[in-house]
Amino acid sequence: MxxxxxxxxxxxxxxxxxxxxxxxxxxxxxxxxxxxxxxxxxxxxxxxxxxxxxxxxxxxxxxxxxIGSETLRETPSSDVFRTVTFPGSLEVKIVFPFDPALRAETFHVDLAPNQSHESAAHATGVTEEVFVLHGSLEILRDGEWVPLQAGQGLRFAADLPHGYRAGDQGAAFLNMHHYAQLDALAAIG
Amino acid sequence: MxxxxxxxxxxxxxxxxxxxxxxxxxxxxxxxxxxxxxxxxxxxxxxxxxxxxxxxxxxxxxxxxxIGSETLRETPSSDVFRTVTFPGSLEVKIVFPFDPALRAETFHVDLAPNQSHESAAHATGVTEEVFVLHGSLEILRDGEWVPLQAGQGLRFAADLPHGYRAGDQGAAFLNMHHYAQLDALAAIG
DNA sequence: ACCACATGTGCGCTATAACGCACAAGGGGA
DNA sequence: TCCCCTTGTGCGTTATAGCGCACATGTGGT
Missing domain, CATH: 1.10.260.40 (lambda repressor-like DNA-binding domains)
Structure with a gap:
């Protein structure tokens, strides 16, 4: 003690x-x-x-x-693209790793032509952002497929089922995940 | 033992x-x-x-x-393309507007060839992330210019003076701002 | 040689990190 | 309602982190 x-x-x-x-x-x-x-x-x-x-x-x-300290204000290696495999057997690259201070992380995702990926509902309080780099992409949000072109972005709550679907030329996009604060969740309830 | x-x-x-x-x-x-x-x-x-x-x-x-080794860092926000003018007469598009819940926002910035932009220190607790879309870019961080190519990202504390400098073909990049506290609202102006 | 001092390691003791288990409280089902 | 499962915390025991002190070795000085 x-x-x-x-x-x-x-x-x-x-x-x-x-x-x-x-x-x-x-x-x-x-x-x-x-x-x-x-x-x-x-x-x-x-x-x-x-x-x-x-x-x-x-x-x-x-x-x-x-660890929470000033130590965190350090460097991000620019090209340390680590790759991880996601639940739905989707392979993505980590652009910005998770930082508890920011409660966010960014992935770089590549989809082959017409490839799709369904995602189950995440934990409550999770928000996703998608920014299309190349090709065309459709995102399933609130049961509706939203079309996106390169240079466009979309933000949505990820605690609902959602999905991604590439166009005829495939698609590349950034995928940001935001995790809500505890007190933020309490404030909502 | x-x-x-x-x-x-x-x-x-x-x-x-x-x-x-x-x-x-x-x-x-x-x-x-x-x-x-x-x-x-x-x-x-x-x-x-x-x-x-x-x-x-x-x-x-x-x-x-x-300790052996390690690094960290990360992310941001949204929907429609609005344009705003920044302090340094720099014009940017809003990709994801500021969201109090996420305390983050994302901009789309275009720099002409060799154009540079200096930024004074922001409020403490502000973290920036940069992801290069096209061209080449150099970022001034901790008094040092870090070169970035398209597809690369960099994360850094923005409560220190920092700057951006495009290469010979100009540059386009996403710029995410993360605000640590609630006083982030005051920091936006 | 001898000595004064500084180096890093070994020893015994105390504080506590870490474990397994058990328990009180809350959440759904049937 | 009753039951069962999961949540997180409290308790007793064991392993070990951390301390002060003493010791073996080493180096230089006179």
Whole structure:
């Protein structure tokens, strides 16, 4: 119960909330007991880097994403395009990785001609933005297909089913994900 | 002595060697016992983040400087194309208007060949992201010009002076602004 | 040689990080 | 209503991070 004069803040709770996961789920995917996770979130415990590392790896996030400090004001490598595979077997490139301070991330997505991708509803409070780079794209929003050309953008709530459908020449677009604040959600309710 | 399956490496020894300091000296300036410092260097102990933080502050280094490696950052907003004129007589299009819930907005900026634009420091807590659509662009960040090509992105803290400079064929890029607090409204003007 | 000092490591003790388990509270079904 | 499952927190135990101190080695000075 020492509670050192913490100038350091851990954003575990924010990250977990953004992902819409329970302590139990996080405990499974990180290998850290949920009791410990709870204590860390409440600031009752100062974890070792080994534990922090486990958590970061479980979330597939850089270690710094869990630490709240001035350290965050650093560099973004411009060409570190990492690629990840999405739920719907869709492969995308990470343009801007998730930052808990901004609660947002940006992907670069390529769709082959006429390729489509359906996405189930995300956690509540998630907003998506799409900006078309090349080709033509249709987005399913509120049960309606919205056509977009290169240079056009669309913003929509992602806590509803939605989808993407490329035109005859395929499409490339940026996909931004925004995760709402906790108090923002409370304010809405 | 368990020594968890560390995939993580601490650079304490390197940093200390680079500074030419003894364990005792480091112990003084960090407030961490030299015995512990020695164990950490030898990998016999996995420090808590509180301890790591002490060490980092003692060295006046960002926390990341002691850890293997990492980076972070990220994103923004919307619908119709409105155009506005910016302080520096720069004309931009609004891709995604500011949304209080997201605290973010996205602009589409066109620069003529070799055109440049300097920007004074914004309010604290403002983060910018730039994604180059066409041409080549250089961004002044931390007093250093970072070159970017089409398809590349860069994220940086905007509470410092920064600037944009197009290449010989001009440049087009997306510019996302993220505001950390609610006072973001005041920062928009 | 000898000594004064500084280096890094080993030892015992205390504080606490981390675990597994159990429990109180809330949310749906049937 | 009753039941069952999931949520997060509290408790007791074990592992270990972190401390102060002492020791072995090393280096230079006179």
């Amino acid at each position: 020492k509670m050192a004069p913490d100038e350091i803040t851990l954003k575990l709770r924010d990250v977990r909330a953004a992902a819409g996961l329970s302590l139990s789920k996080v405990a499974e995917m990180t290998g850290v007991s949920k009791a410990m996770l709870g204590q860390i979130e409440r600031g009752e415990s100062s974890p070792t880097i080994a534990t922090l590392w486990k958590i970061a790896k479980g979330f597939q996030l850089p270690l710094g994403a869990l | 368990k020594m968890a399956p560390d995939e993580i490496t601490l650079k304490l020894r390197d940093v200390r060697a680079a500074a030419g300091l003894s364990l005792s000296k480091v112990a003084e300036m960090t407030g961490v016992s030299k015995a512990m410092l020695g164990q950490i260097e030898r990998g016999e102990s996995s420090p808590t983040i509180a301890t790591l933080w002490k060490i980092a502050k003692g060295f006046q280094l960002p926390l990341g400087a002691l």
